[in-house]
Amino acid sequence: QVQLVESGGGLVQAGGSLRLSCAASGRAFNLYHMGWFRQAPGKEREGVSCISSSDGNARYVDSVKGRFTISRDNAKNTVYLQMNSLKPEDTAVYYCAAGWTVGGPPEDWEHGMSYWGKGTPVTVSS
Secondary structure (H helix, E strand, C coil), rough: CEEEEECCEEEEEEECCCCEEEEECCCCCCEEEEEEECCCCCCCCEEEECCCCCCCCEECCHHCCCCCEEEEECCCCCEEEECCCCCCCHCEEEEEEEECCCCCHHHHHHHHHHECCCEEEEEEEC
């Protein structure tokens, strides 16, 4: 069992930056693949980025490549999402998730996730 708590969301102007954090409690954090997902108003949840448990390989949805960076600190049981050059279309509730499998296109990532946080809202003003 893993509990996930996100933090770091807020209101930022377009072009600005935010760093999201996801603190995990429970055992074996280092064994889980971790992911960040988001859900904008009126839209389905989408995969934003994921990072593997073994080699730290990171993947991103095309819309955030070059702007967002995912990282994890296994000693602190925490995964981060550094978001730069934010755009109004990045506005959403961002969720952290942990799971045993991750693969395929971004729309498939959530199927491998077993644990979810409650989310942190990000609003980017134009």
